[in-house]
Amino acid sequence: MKNLIKSVKLSEGFRSKVYKCTEGYDTIGYGFAIKDLVMDEDIAEIILERKLKSLVSRVNKKFPFVEDLPESIQEVVYEMCFQMGLSGFSKFKKTIQLLRLGDYEASSVEMLDSRWAKQTPNRAKRLSDIVKNG
Numbered sequence: 001m002k003n004l005i006k007s008v009k010l011s012e013g014f015r016s017k018v019y020k021c022t023e024g025y026d027t028i029g030y031g032f033a034i035k036d037l038v039m040d041e042d043i044a045e046i047i048l049e050r051k052l053k054s055l056v057s058r059v060n061k062k063f064p065f066v067e068d069l070p071e072s073i074q075e076v077v078y079e080m081c082f083q084m085g086l087s088g089f090s091k092f093k094k095t096i097q098l099l100r101l102g103d104y105e106a107s108s109v110e111m112l113d114s115r116w117a118k119q120t121p122n123r124a125k126r127l128s129d130i131v132k133n134g
Contacts (some may be wrong), residue, residue, distance in 0.1 A: 039097075053083055062086060065100045070134055073104065076127045083123070084116060109134035 012031035021027040026034040059081050060067050066077050077099070081089045090096075092114065098107035108131040111117065117124035 076130050102133045104131050
């Protein structure tokens with residue numbers, strides 16, 4: 001198996017981003033056609049953990065005050081950034097300012113006054129409740 005893996009890696013090469021293979025299929029990694037991929041949950045958890053570690057670092061760099069928030073509220077911010085991207089969360093100017101000031105109740109209300117809350121109401125309500133309870 002080791003020699004086979006080595007040979008396939010040599011032939012395919014590694015690409016960290018999606019590309020079109022010679023047959024026109026979206027492909028990633030060592031020639032994995034996305035249409036044929038089946039993701040095992042343990043692999044998805046590894047990817048999620050790596051993405052979240054990177055995201056937490058970027059969020060803390062852009063919004064240093066987040067590290068001083070209660071852990072449960074930090075996790076809400078990180079989850080919102082995961083869902084909407086850092087640029088999407090950045091548009092929550094009032095929410096961010098209220099979090100910075102420690103006004104969690106007003107911040108939780110502000111979170112629900114958004115297109116995000118209309119699009120994903122259950123998640124928004126759950127995360128807003130966490131912030132409200134500080």
